[in-house]
Amino acid sequence: MSYHQAVHDVPSVFENCERPKMHQLFDSTMGGLIPEDLVRKELDLPDLPERDVVKHFINLSQMNFGVDNGLYPLGSCTMKYNPKVCDDIVAWNTIADLHPLQDPSTIQGALRLMHELEQMLCEIGGVDSVTLQPAAGAHGEYTGIHLVRAYHEANGESRKEVVLPDTAHGTNPASAAMVGYDVLELPSKDGCVDVEALKSAVSKDTAAFMLTNPNTLGLFEKDVCEIAGIIHDAGALLYYDGANLNAIMGKTSPGKMDFDIVHFNLHKTFATPHGGGGPGAGPVGVKKRLDEFLPVPRIVLKDGKYVLDSDRPKSIGKVRAFFGNYAVLVRAYAYIRLQGGNGLVSASENAVLNSNYLKELLKDTFEMPYGDLRKHEFVMSGRLLKAKGLKTMDFAKRLLDYGFHAPTVYFPLVVDEAIMIEPTETESRETLDQFADACRKILAEDPEILKTAPHNTARRRLNEAKAARDMVFSWREHEKRMKAESEKATPG
Amino acid sequence: MALSECSLEMLQYLKLKSVEELFSDIPQSVRTDGLRLPDGLSELELRRELEAMMSVNRPASRQPTFLGAGVYHHFIPAAVKTIVLRSEFITSYTPYQPEISQGMLQSLFEYQSFMTELTGMDVVNCSMYDASTALGEAVLMSHRISGGTKFLMSRAISPEKKLVAQTYARGADLKLEEVSYDQTTGAVDLNDLKSKLDQGVAGFYFESPNFLGPFEQHAGEIRSILGAKTMVVGVNPMSLALVRPPADYGADIVVGDAQVFGSSMNLGGPMIGLFGCKTEHVRKMPGRLIGLTVDSQDKRSYCMTLQTREQNIRRGKATSNICTNEALLAVATAAYLSLVGKSGLRDIAAKNIESANSLATRINSVNGFKAPHFKGPHFNEFTVTSEVDPLRVHEELLSKGIHGGFQLAKDFPELRNSTLYATTEMHTREDHDRLVAALGAVG
Numbered sequence: 001m002s003y004h005q006a007v008h009d010v011p012s013v014f015e016n017c018e019r020p021k022m023h024q025l026f027d028s029t030m031g032g033l034i035p036e037d038l039v040r041k042e043l044d045l046p047d048l049p050e051r052d053v054v055k056h057f058i059n060l061s062q063m064n065f066g067v068d069n070g071l072y073p074l075g076s077c078t079m080k081y082n083p084k085v086c087d088d089i090v091a092w093n094t095i096a097d098l099h100p101l102q103d104p105s106t107i108q109g110a111l112r113l114m115h116e117l118e119q120m121l122c123e124i125g126g127v128d129s130v131t132l133q134p135a136a137g138a139h140g141e142y143t144g145i146h147l148v149r150a151y152h153e154a155n156g157e158s159r160k161e162v163v164l165p166d167t168a169h170g171t172n173p174a175s176a177a178m179v180g181y182d183v184l185e186l187p188s189k190d191g192c193v194d195v196e197a198l199k200s201a202v203s204k205d206t207a208a209f210m211l212t213n214p215n216t217l218g219l220f221e222k223d224v225c226e227i228a229g230i231i232h233d234a235g236a237l238l239y240y241d242g243a244n245l246n247a248i249m250g251k252t253s254p255g256k257m258d259f260d261i262v263h264f265n266l267h268k269t270f271a272t273p274h275g276g277g278g279p280g281a282g283p284v285g286v287k288k289r290l291d292e293f294l295p296v297p298r299i300v301l302k303d304g305k306y307v308l309d310s311d312r313p314k315s316i317g318k319v320r321a322f323f324g325n326y327a328v329l330v331r332a333y334a335y336i337r338l339q340g341g342n343g344l345v346s347a348s349e350n351a352v353l354n355s356n357y358l359k360e361l362l363k364d365t366f367e368m369p370y371g372d373l374r375k376h377e378f379v380m381s382g383r384l385l386k387a388k389g390l391k392t393m394d395f396a397k398r399l400l401d402y403g404f405h406a407p408t409v410y411f412p413l414v415v416d417e418a419i420m421i422e423p424t425e426t427e428s429r430e431t432l433d434q435f436a437d438a439c440r441k442i443l444a445e446d447p448e449i450l451k452t453a454p455h456n457t458a459r460r461r462l463n464e465a466k467a468a469r470d471m472v473f474s475w476r477e478h479e480k481r482m483k484a485e486s487e488k489a490t491p492g
Numbered sequence: 493m494a495l496s497e498c499s500l501e502m503l504q505y506l507k508l509k510s511v512e513e514l515f516s517d518i519p520q521s522v523r524t525d526g527l528r529l530p531d532g533l534s535e536l537e538l539r540r541e542l543e544a545m546m547s548v549n550r551p552a553s554r555q556p557t558f559l560g561a562g563v564y565h566h567f568i569p570a571a572v573k574t575i576v577l578r579s580e581f582i583t584s585y586t587p588y589q590p591e592i593s594q595g596m597l598q599s600l601f602e603y604q605s606f607m608t609e610l611t612g613m614d615v616v617n618c619s620m621y622d623a624s625t626a627l628g629e630a631v632l633m634s635h636r637i638s639g640g641t642k643f644l645m646s647r648a649i650s651p652e653k654k655l656v657a658q659t660y661a662r663g664a665d666l667k668l669e670e671v672s673y674d675q676t677t678g679a680v681d682l683n684d685l686k687s688k689l690d691q692g693v694a695g696f697y698f699e700s701p702n703f704l705g706p707f708e709q710h711a712g713e714i715r716s717i718l719g720a721k722t723m724v725v726g727v728n729p730m731s732l733a734l735v736r737p738p739a740d741y742g743a744d745i746v747v748g749d750a751q752v753f754g755s756s757m758n759l760g761g762p763m764i765g766l767f768g769c770k771t772e773h774v775r776k777m778p779g780r781l782i783g784l785t786v787d788s789q790d791k792r793s794y795c796m797t798l799q800t801r802e803q804n805i806r807r808g809k810a811t812s813n814i815c816t817n818e819a820l821l822a823v824a825t826a827a828y829l830s831l832v833g834k835s836g837l838r839d840i841a842a843k844n845i846e847s848a849n850s851l852a853t854r855i856n857s858v859n860g861f862k863a864p865h866f867k868g869p870h871f872n873e874f875t876v877t878s879e880v881d882p883l884r885v886h887e888e889l890l891s892k893g894i895h896g897g898f899q900l901a902k903d904f905p906e907l908r909n910s911t912l913y914a915t916t917e918m919h920t921r922e923d924h925d926r927l928v929a930a931l932g933a934v935g
Contacts, residue, residue, distance in 0.1 A: 005592060009791075013602050013830045028734070033845050034869050038707060038735050044609055047833035050571055057575040057599065057827055064595030066583030077585055085535045087577060089542055090758075097551035099559045100760030101898050103890060106550040110759055113545060123528055135621035135761065136816035138803070146659065171815050173808035178632070179663040183808040220517040250527045251515045257522045267816065274585040275820030276596040277780070278619070279762035282816075317659045321562065321624035321652035322760030334542065340532030349511045350499065356514060357502045373517050400592045408588075411804075429498050452788070457591040459787040464590070467783035467797040471774070473615045474601075474608035478784055 003070075003403030005457045006062035013056055014475040017046045044476070063458035064276070065405055071431050075377045075408035075420025076169065076216055078246045078268030080351075083338060086272070086331040095330055100322035104307055111306035114323065115299045117333045118283075124344065125242070125262045126255020127285030131294045133324040137243055140263025140282030141175035141210070143295065146316045147261055147286060148208045148237050149179055150293040154314060159207035159236070165193050167217060167412045169243060172210045181207060188414055191217045191370030195226055202234040212241035213257065214248070214375035216412040216420065218355065228258035237261060237290075245269045246424070247352055247375035250345035260287050270332035281328040295319055350425035351376040354432060358423050361436035365443065369415055377422035379415050388447045392417040395442060397461060398453035402438040550895070552757065556923035557895040560873045560914025561703070562623060562650050563760050564752050566730075566840070567917055568828070572754040575827040576820055586780075586819070590795035591787070596819065597794035601782045603750075603822035606829045610732045611746045612739025613768030617779035619818040620765025623749035624653045627697065627726065628660030629767065629778045629812055630745045634695035634722035635666055636776045636811070637744065641692040642667040646680055648702040649726065651903035657697075671696070675906075678706040678866035678875075686717055695722030695744070701731060704900075704912065705874040706866045711741035728752065729766060731871040733834075733841035745769045754828025755821050764821035775801060778812030843917045844872035847924075851915050852876075854928045861931060865910060873914040875900065875907065880934055882911045888934045894927055 028039045048056075066072070072079035090096060098107055118130040134140040145162065152159050162176035163184045173183040186197055192215065202209070209231045213221045221227065231238045240254035240262035246269045254262040266272050267280035274280070286294065296315045297308035323329075339347060352375050359368065359378040366380035382392030396406035396419070408420040423432055442450065454460065472478050495503070495511065508514065515523075533541065552565045576582060580595060587593030587600075600618040607616035620626040631643050643661060645654065647670045654668075661668050669688055672681045680698050689696075696718055700708035708714075715723055725738040727748040738746045748766040751757070755764065769777055775798065783797035803810040832840060852874045855863040864874035878885055882899045889896040897913035904910070915924070 010598065012598075012605070013826070014605060030734070030842060030845055033849055034707075034734060035709070038709065038869060040732070040735055040737065043733065043834055043838070045606070045834035045837065046830065047835055048830055050569070050831055053827065053830040054571050054574065056830065057823075058578065060595035060598055061575070061578035061580040062595065063593075063598075064578075064580040064584050065589075065592045066580045068579035068583045072583075072585070074585060074588070079585060082583055083535075085538065087582075089539070091573070092543075092546060093551045093553040094543075094546035094549045095551075096756035096758055097553040097565065098549055098759040099552055099557055099565065099757050099895075100563055101559050101561055102550070102557070102895060103886070106555075106890070106895065107759065109546040109549040113542075120529055126524070135625070135818075136814070138813040138815045139621060139625070142663075142813055146663065149663075170803040170805070170807045170810070171813050174803035174806075174810040174813035177808045177810075178660075178813055180665055185807075222517055222519060225519060225521060248515075248518070250524060252518050252522045252524055256524050273582045273820075274816075275582055275818075276584045276593075276600070276823065277586040277819030278817040279621075279820060280816040318624070318652065318655040319659055320656060320761075321622055321650070321763075325621075325761040326759040327756075327762060334538060336529065337533050337538055337541070338535070341527035341529030343532045344529070345526055349514070352514045353499060353502055353506075353511065356506055360506055373514070396589070397591065400589060405592065406589050429502055454591045458594045459591045459789075459791060459793045461788045462590045462793050462795050463785050463787065464795050464797065467785035467795050470784065471771070471798070472784040473604050473781055475605035476608055477614070 003401065003456055007458050008059040008063060010056060010059050012475050014046055017048050070403050071423065071427055071435055072405040073407045073421045073423050074405065075379065075422045076243050077408070078422060078424055079274065080271055080424040081426035082271050082273040083335060086334050089334055090327045090330050108306055110326065111299050113333050114329060115301060115306060117329055120336050121264055121283055121285055124249060124253065125264065125285040126253030127262060128288040129291045129294060130283050130285040132283045132329055133295045133318070133320050134263065134282040134284055135320050135325050136278060136280045137263060137265040137282045138171035138175055139319065140284045141171055141241065142178055143284045143319045144239050144261040144263055145176050145179040145181065145208065147290055147293045148239065150314065150316050151237060151290055152207055160205045162208050162210060163201055163206055164210040167215050167414055168210060169212065169216065169241060172241060176210065191219050191414065192221050193223060193227055195223050198227060199230055202230060202236060206234050206236040208237045208239050210239040210241060212244050214244050217370050217379050218374035218377040219371055220375055224257045243268060244376060247348055249348040251348060255287065260290060266328055266332040271335045272328045272331040279325050279328050281325040281332065347425045354423045354425060354427060358421065358432045358436060361432065362439060365440055377420060379412065379418050379420045381415050382417035382419050385417065390447055390450050392419055394450040394453060398442045398450045399438065400454040401456040404435055404438060555893050555895055556919060556926060558897045558913045558915060558927065559895060561898045561912055562652065562749060563757050564914065565757055565916055565918050566752055568754050568756065569831045571831055572824055572827045576824045581823055582820060587796060590793065594794060597782055599823045599826050600819060601784065601794050603826040604782060606826055607750065607766055607768060610729050610737065611727065611768045612737030613746050614771040615774050615777065615781065616766065616768035617777060617781050619822045620767045620779055620814065621818060622761070622763035622765045623726065623747055624656035626747040626765035626767045627653050627657050630697065630724045630747050631657055631661050631666065632664055633745060633776055633778065634724060635664060637773055638694040638722045640694035642669055643694050644669050644671050644688055644696040646671050646673060646698040646702065648673040648678055648704050649699055650703045677868050678702060678704045679708055679710055680714060682710060682713060682717065685714065689717065693721055695724055697724040697726065699726035701728060701871045701873065704866060705864060705870045706868040707735060707871065709868060715742040728871055730841055730844065733837045734845065744773060750825045754824040762818050762821055764818040764825060774798065776811060777801065779814055780817060840917055847915050847917065847919065848872045848874055851924050854924065855931060858928060858931045872916055873912060875910050876913050877910045882909060885911070885931065885934050889930050892930045894930055
């Protein structure tokens, strides 16, 4: 084992530095431009030289782990490598320095790129129209479920319920609830949708069924055609959560599977960097009959010019200001152009190959409930750790010591002590071999080492309960607590 | 498709003959045969093609642009880019494993700390998508706090935000009602507010500075009128370097966009939704929170906390569905504010106020133009009225390589001869000269 993360004691940027009181020379009313009763009296921010600020953040960055550092096999997150050329491109002033309210004649290149990206996503998703407005996957779901509601309302129906399997991502029920739906979670059977249970669950009250395929166990829902039939016969719509699209590009498509609405996670399948949690982008594609409900404005090509069309009376309106996360859209467009159609198909093939290869390497070590052939990810159970008094989390923390980010753990809920692994296509066989080796080695280690892991990261096991109890969310609050404590210690 | 040697060996290990067998679980009836997309490009080809495609755009860096309306062109120190492009930051994901993600966690905590200080609020989360969705979420949160069936919003807010708020309100079956503004000062019409305030109202949203430019000068009175109802305030956080923070006048929730601190305009996305509230509301709050704690060696550490509010734990009962947020822009914001520092920030904000004041005065002296239309203090944006049709003004400016402001007539019929102009430290004296001369030539 050779991994050691940098360990720095980086003080808060508010700490150990000059925080001067307000300038004495500064006329805080700005010569009367700000009325006296509107003037700010106090502002406690640091003043630091550039050199110190750069040192601060660079040392912090060394205490962080990204895809560029090593394997990041978070299931359902598709942490693939992000081509660097995109970092350069989005910094061009012809891309970065555009204002969203500019006259369309002055942003024709940007509108063209978005229009073409919509068409590419239509081809990949097997849908007829795409909106780029949603800012993230969950935001795409939110948009999609608004489309569901608008569709039913336009038909004079007010259906009350969204159905989804218990393997669904947590965002699915949360999005449906935000659009005003009751959520019905359906227990799975053998890791897949229980078709009989679905039949008895759907009714005239069912507005939509949300599904990701392959599902979060990495299994392809083989009954998808029957499922589509059941849903459509009930007059409901079928929603595709695109989080796992990386498994199937060119092999099938949500549209071909008869889904009506699909969201794409550009930060997953289309290699835009995850940025420590965002920004992402969650475009939504639909079949023709839902086109009229899409958010405004639509980008339309008219007489050789791209124009904005907001005159769409049945539109759900807007889910976000302006066009969406444009800089992310540019990166995804660039990625698709770099790969080309064949490259995207290869990406899916290699993602599935890597996943199955790694699963095969580990199948004698860990329990692998639910079937053999997986798609881009697989779920194993950490149940065997219990015999040693260990939990899946101990194993996950120990993986960090080997220089691997941990997989997603404790999800999906249908697997006891779940460990959800998605290696992606950009990892080499060597890396997968090393990861499997590390997993096996860890199981042979003294349980105490796992319980106290991680050991080689910037911090040891965190006391997360304390954070929830103390609720310190800012430096100011921290200082306030410190002050109160010291006053308590020295009364009078 | 030709497979690499290595892939072939992996297939052999899986006892498979072809890659196709990996997809044998997909029913034939839904199989597709590849993608009808162009062939892949080399990096060089991609650059050439995109350069050509984008060359027809006219960015603000090449034509003086006087648009604001929620997205602003500010200077970004080079070091911000150095910091956010660090691989360890940009290629990481949500810090689910805090021990190996302290860098991102501390940076996000510092973002929260900067925003807490600027807004004066107790708690700021580590970002929503943008100000419009932050407002949408604030409407829903107000409903969680105060109940009710409707929510009031000032009329003097961005049409984009209004549309987004409508979508969010519709999802929760809440009604939005508008409160008018004073025709002279642009401030909230207090009588109209009082008349619309009944039992069914969850809360009220207004902005300072508002969409039309002026700061709200009656925030304290609005607070007393609202009583126990939720008060949501929208801010341009840069202006808070110089004016009273919304916590001072009793805001329950503050929203805004921190794009002004170190992020490009990017055609309006990504932006970074600022969202803060009082401690008493924290469990009703959407979005991620980073908290301070210690590790097993008692070293100061940071982690995500109060996650039981969130979708990954609470599913359908979560306070919001948000998962992916705008974390990298929060890092940019923390880096920017650290770099400019307190004095730098106050200087930049002062430059914006002075510049807007000077530009408004100069436009006002052009025949046929009046600026600012609303009386009272402004930040970096103001409404201009003209005798000539604003559309004609816009076209004449464009023909001279200048992009004028945002025409208000479509969204504010009562302001049909009006245009919203913004100016920032990016404009030089010459840019102002050019604009004023061009306006003079129209009039």
